[in-house]
Amino acid sequence: MSRKAYFIGGGVGSLAAAFFLIRDAGFDGKDIKIFEDLQVTGGSCDGNGSVTEGFLCRGGRMLNAPTFECLHAMLKEIPSIQAPGKSVFQEIEDFNKVVKTHANSRVVDKNGCRLDVDTMGFSMRDRMQLLQWWALEMLF
Numbered sequence: 001m002s003r004k005a006y007f008i009g010g011g012v013g014s015l016a017a018a019f020f021l022i023r024d025a026g027f028d029g030k031d032i033k034i035f036e037d038l039q040v041t042g043g044s045c046d047g048n049g050s051v052t053e054g055f056l057c058r059g060g061r062m063l064n065a066p067t068f069e070c071l072h073a074m075l076k077e078i079p080s081i082q083a084p085g086k087s088v089f090q091e092i093e094d095f096n097k098v099v100k101t102h103a104n105s106r107v108v109d110k111n112g113c114r115l116d117v118d119t120m121g122f123s124m125r126d127r128m129q130l131l132q133w134w135a136l137e138m139l140f
């Protein structure tokens with residue numbers, strides 16, 4: 001039986017769905033098409049740049065935290081292109097040992113300058129409460 005799958009958008013949602021179609025539904029990769037409107041793939045988890053110019057992704061990815069169990073389980077099964085014999089997960093782990101995360105700011109403008117988001121109205125107490133909620137969600 002000939003089967004085809006089509007996804008709109010090259011974000012991690014479509015890429016993960018394609019992975020599960022190949023692994024669990026026996027799809028051949030060439031029967032899966034992903035349509036992306038932008039020049040850069042990855043959706044909101046994009047990344048772009050070069051060794052000489054530097055790289056930019058829109059969000060801090062925090063792939064060094066013991067979270068994202070489902071994503072990690074998937075990446076453990078995807079072979080690395082650049083490091084034969086390793087999974088993408090292992091490649092990320094190795095990278096994290098060499099390159100330590102050092103974030104000076106969470107939100108910057110298109111010129112890389114820090115943005116003042118005090119206008120959002122969160123007090124330090126609000127922020128701590130959000131963190132507390134997050135920590136409780138992670139633990140239980």
Ligand SMILES: Cc1cc2nc3c(=O)[nH]c(=O)nc-3n(C[C@H](O)[C@H](O)[C@H](O)COP(=O)(O)OP(=O)(O)OC[C@H]3O[C@@H](n4cnc5c(N)ncnc54)[C@H](O)[C@@H]3O)c2cc1C
Binds near residue numbers: 010
């Ligand atoms: C600034 C920022 C920081 C973030 N930080 C983190 C983080 O640290 N950790 C984390 O886990 N998550 C983070 N996220 C969230 C994470 O990036 C998203 O949850 C995830 O990327 C959503 O994936 P998705 O595939 O559902 O959608 P998206 O990534 O939004 O992908 C959708 C894609 O579809 C394309 N598209 C839309 N319409 C069409 C069309 N008609 N035709 C063709 N293409 C189309 C879009 O161009 C886009 O590329 C962050 C998000 C942002 C914006």
